[in-house]
Amino acid sequence: MNGKDEQRRAADRGTDAVTMEEVSFGYEPEHPILQSITLGIPQGQWVSLVGPSGSGKSTLVKLLNALILKSAGEITVCGMTLNDENVTEIRRNIGMVFQNPDNQFVGETVEDDILFGLEGLCLPREEMERRLHLYADKLGVTGLLRKHPGELSGGQKQRVAITSILAMEPGVVIFDEASSMLDEESRNGLLDILRDMHAEGSYTILMITHDADEILSSERVLALSNGKLALDMTPDELFRNEALLEKCRLHAPYAWELGRELAARGLPVGTPSSEKELVNTLWPLNFGK
Numbered sequence: 036m037n038g039k040d041e042q043r044r045a046a047d048r049g050t051d052a053v054t055m056e057e058v059s060f061g062y063e064p065e066h067p068i069l070q071s072i073t074l075g076i077p078q079g080q081w082v083s084l085v086g087p088s089g090s091g092k093s094t095l096v097k098l099l100n101a102l103i104l105k106s107a108g109e110i111t112v113c114g115m116t117l118n119d120e121n122v123t124e125i126r127r128n129i130g131m132v133f134q135n136p137d138n139q140f141v142g143e144t145v146e147d148d149i150l151f152g153l154e155g156l157c158l159p160r161e162e163m164e165r166r167l168h169l170y171a172d173k174l175g176v177t178g179l180l181r182k183h184p185g186e187l188s189g190g191q192k193q194r195v196a197i198t199s200i201l202a203m204e205p206g207v208v209i210f211d212e213a214s215s216m217l218d219e220e221s222r223n224g225l226l227d228i229l230r231d232m233h234a235e236g237s238y239t240i241l242m243i244t245h246d247a248d249e250i251l252s253s254e255r256v257l258a259l260s261n262g263k264l265a266l267d268m269t270p271d272e273l274f275r276n277e278a279l280l281e282k283c284r285l286h287a288p289y290a291w292e293l294g295r296e297l298a299a300r301g302l303p304v305g306t307p308s309s310e311k312e313l314v315n316t317l318w319p320l321n322f323g324k
């Protein structure tokens with residue numbers, strides 16, 4: 036690598052929360068799953084990761100916090116190059132929320148569970164208490180703190196899992212199909228939380244998802260295909276790409292489809308990122324009254 040490349044990469048690390056440079060991985064050396072993945076995710080960006088089943092999405096996010104170890108290439112998280120010495124520090128900076136929240140509980144009560152994660156950060160007791168109550172309030176789980184995790188609904192469990200992660204104040208939060216087991220109401224609740232987190236601007240979000248509304252709310256979509264980064268696009272570009280939608284078993288969201296139909300009929304609705312936004316845009320138009 037020449038000096039210019041070094042300078043460019045140092046500059047990227049300053050602004051990107053996550054970078055991958057020529058990263059490859061295979062569970063067995065003779066069967067590569069990911070090949071030469073290079074990407075950068077700027078701080079504060081909300082990115083959806085899509086791709087056909089088995090294309091390596093979960094594998095990619097597990098490499099980022101060293102749940103599995105890359106075979107080649109370089110990974111940086113919040114400016115640190117991942118290596119044997121800083122795995123623990125990297126994991127503090129990258130929170131992961133998985134599909135099944137049941138696998139994420141260790142405490143006897145919700146409060147214990149959230150505090151358990153904070154104890155790992157060696158924080159003073161007052162700071163742990165401050166974060167516990169701040170994030171429990173933000174995620175609407177204050178009333179659940181004394182409950183046993185087994186008493187919670189699926190949506191409540193996922194909110195508690197997210198509270199535990201956010202209380203650790205990681206720079207990057209990864210969701211691996213975190214809403215796929217939730218009912219519609221809980222899914223919408225989770226999406227509202229994500230929109231608030233993103234509006235705050237302090238989180239970089241990387242989300243593996245098949246949910247059209249979640250994709251529409253993100254700013255950027257990365258698509259994996261056959262172990263390679265095949266496309267880097269906006270949600271709008273993805274929803275116009277019918278072949279890719281079919282390959283990834285995705286469909287365009289209702290608000291996007293309706294917005295496109297209305298725009299074709301001359302209504303200035305732009306590209307709504309949710310049904311609510313579409314309604315808010317349409318409401319003041321009065322339809323000629």
Ligand SMILES: Nc1ncnc2c1ncn2[C@@H]1O[C@H](COP(=O)(O)OP(=O)(O)OP(=O)(O)O)[C@@H](O)[C@H]1O
Binds near residue numbers: 087
């Ligand atoms: N622990 C493992 N050992 C061996 N092979 C694995 C392991 N985990 C995943 N694989 C294989 O690696 C490939 C990529 O799997 P991965 O779970 O990353 O895909 P994905 O894109 O997240 O899929 P999906 O959308 O179905 O969840 C698949 O062929 C899978 O069978």
